[in-house]
Amino acid sequence: MRDFFRRIRDSVFRVGWPEDERRALMAMRSSFLLHIHAAKVRPASLRATATWGLGLLSLFLFGSLVITGVYLMFYYVPHPDAAWRSMKDLAFVVPFGVVTRNLHRWGAHAMVALVLLHMGRVFLTGGYKAPREANWVAGVLLAILTLGLSFTGYLLPWDQLAYWAVTVGSKMVASVPGLGPPAALLLLGDHTVGEAALLRFYVLHCVVLPLAVAGLVAFHLYRVRKDGGLVTSEHAPAPAEGPRLLPAWPHLIYRELALLGGLVVALLLLSMVVDAPLEPQADPTRTPNPAKAPWYFLGIQELAHYSAFWGGVFIPAATIGVLLVLPYVDRHDQGLGRYWPKERRTANSVFLLIAAFFVTETVIGTFFRGPAWALMWWPG
Amino acid sequence: MAEVGRRGFLRYLGVGAGVLLFGESAWATLRFARAPVSYGPPSRHALGPPGDYPAGAPTYADEAGVFVMRDERGLRALSATCTHLGCTVRKDGDGFLCPCHGSRYDNAGRVLAGPAPRSLRFVRLVLDRRGRLVVDVDAEVDADTHLKLG
Numbered sequence: 262m263r264d265f266f267r268r269i270r271d272s273v274f275r276v277g278w279p280e281d282e283r284r285a286l287m288a289m290r291s292s293f294l295l296h297i298h299a300a301k302v303r304p305a306s307l308r309a310t311a312t313w314g315l316g317l318l319s320l321f322l323f324g325s326l327v328i329t330g331v332y333l334m335f336y337y338v339p340h341p342d343a344a345w346r347s348m349k350d351l352a353f354v355v356p357f358g359v360v361t362r363n364l365h366r367w368g369a370h371a372m373v374a375l376v377l378l379h380m381g382r383v384f385l386t387g388g389y390k391a392p393r394e395a396n397w398v399a400g401v402l403l404a405i406l407t408l409g410l411s412f413t414g415y416l417l418p419w420d421q422l423a424y425w426a427v428t429v430g431s432k433m434v435a436s437v438p439g440l441g442p443p444a445a446l447l448l449l450g451d452h453t454v455g456e457a458a459l460l461r462f463y464v465l466h467c468v469v470l471p472l473a474v475a476g477l478v479a480f481h482l483y484r485v486r487k488d489g490g491l492v493t494s495e496h497a498p499a500p501a502e503g504p505r506l507l508p509a510w511p512h513l514i515y516r517e518l519a520l521l522g523g524l525v526v527a528l529l530l531l532s533m534v535v536d537a538p539l540e541p542q543a544d545p546t547r548t549p550n551p552a553k554a555p556w557y558f559l560g561i562q563e564l565a566h567y568s569a570f571w572g573g574v575f576i577p578a579a580t581i582g583v584l585l586v587l588p589y590v591d592r593h594d595q596g597l598g599r600y601w602p603k604e605r606r607t608a609n610s611v612f613l614l615i616a617a618f619f620v621t622e623t624v625i626g627t628f629f630r631g632p633a634w635a636l637m638w639w640p641g
Numbered sequence: 642m643a644e645v646g647r648r649g650f651l652r653y654l655g656v657g658a659g660v661l662l663f664g665e666s667a668w669a670t671l672r673f674a675r676a677p678v679s680y681g682p683p684s685r686h687a688l689g690p691p692g693d694y695p696a697g698a699p700t701y702a703d704e705a706g707v708f709v710m711r712d713e714r715g716l717r718a719l720s721a722t723c724t725h726l727g728c729t730v731r732k733d734g735d736g737f738l739c740p741c742h743g744s745r746y747d748n749a750g751r752v753l754a755g756p757a758p759r760s761l762r763f764v765r766l767v768l769d770r771r772g773r774l775v776v777d778v779d780a781e782v783d784a785d786t787h788l789k790l791g
Contacts, residue, residue, distance in 0.1 A: 432726040450676040457676055546703040548728040550740030566742040566756055569726055634743035
């Protein structure tokens with residue numbers, strides 16, 4: 262009988278628990294999950310400062326969002342009459358409903374933040390340059406999809422904030438001359454945010470966008486390997502002693518597991534302490550004051566307050582456009598793999614200035630805008 | 642023009658068919674997604690008898706999202722939908738204020754401040770057969786179009 266179970270185990274795990282380096286390398290090559298990584302990695306890639314784990318944390322968060330999202334789907338009904346009530350059911354009736362929704366909400370916020378930070382890290386270290394251009398573009402698309410997931414998910418609770426943030430967002434789309442109105446009609450399935458829009462956002466949020474993210478993530482990870490792993494400095498001091506390459510098991514895998522463990526603990530603690538907000542049910546005839554989008558869109562809302570098209574659409578779209586063509590235009594190949602190399606001072610300064618601009622707009626929109634979007638002093 | 646040859650010709654034919662199929666599918670997808678029916682709220686709302694709307698400060702009819710104003714020339718309906726990004730404006734002092742981005746309008750819906758690109762819309766107000774006011778929030782009219790009473 263023990264033999265029977267051992268045969269099953271050995272059919273799944275061809276190599277047993279890696280006790281020595283030879284078996285560790287065999288495990289890295291033969292395991293479906295582990296073979297995402299090279300069997301051996303450079304010590305420079307293992308340092309925390311190489312990536313701060315930002316991409317991996319984003320991926321873990323995506324996984325956790327898929328899981329908690331599927332849980333929420335068991336109770337959520339995407340219709341204006343029922344959506345908000347199902348939020349109340351989750352809050353007051355369903356065991357662990359509150360913590361599940363909190364995990365989903367805070368995980369989503371964290372994912373937006375980490376994806377943007379990840380993009381910043383890759384830019385500063387020049388990771389968008391040849392041969393990684395296509396992977397940078399995939400990363401920009403993933404960041405856009407992440408924001409799209411947030412935007413579509415934001416409507417689903419059907420509370421006041423959801424309704425008005427999406428009303429404002431879709432009017433921004435409609436403010437684009439020419440293409441805007443038909444695009445807004447396509448997105449909402451109607452002229453106003455209503456049951457058609459809720460259903461469309463639900464399908465986009467639960468099926469279309471997650472599948473797109475999953476596909477692009479697969480490409481993204483594949484290209485990290487094929488493009489030669491992490492961008493590391495040619496000036497990085499070679500390890501004075503010890504091997505030039507280290508086996509990924511345990512050096513890399515244990516670090517990643519530690520990251521996963523830390524993330525799960527942090528997210529759980531946060532979700533047990535802080536509850537996701539839920540405003541009164543959406544009321545198309547009354548706009549709350551102030552009507553604020555989630556923080557990662559407040560920079561755009563702040564810009565839109567100056568002009569719907571130029572601030573709300575043109576500046577964000579132009580920024581994305583620049584990010585997409587960047588690796589094909591900026592082709593210097595010096596100073597890669599370091600955060601503030603002499604050769605990249607100009608590029609990194611420009612990037613940091615633009616980032617600072619968006620951060621400033623976001624901070625103003627978050628903390629210094631009160632009722633009727635009037636400027637005000639700390640805090641509202 | 643270079644010789645295409647049989648293989649080349651067939652390859653062009655195959656690629657062309659693929660492009661055509663993809664293009665048609667994309668077009669059909671867009672046509673499919675553009676909903677031909679609207680289950681949204683109706684644009685026409687009954688507001689009750691004109692007597693409900695006295696002269697003086699505008700009265701907000703919340704199911705329609707319009708302010709009904711009465712003066713010596715008759716009744717008018719001013720849409721409460723901000724012309725910037727579609728939030729609902731509210732009474733503020735003598736005029737109107739949008740809570741989303743701070744657009745201010747005077748008591749005739751003209752922009753005083755903020756990002757609003759144009760004044761609030763006046764919309765068509767009529768009496769139905771039973772003497773009730775009916776507003777069509779999608780039918781914009783001139784600012785001096787009044788519904789004369791009596």
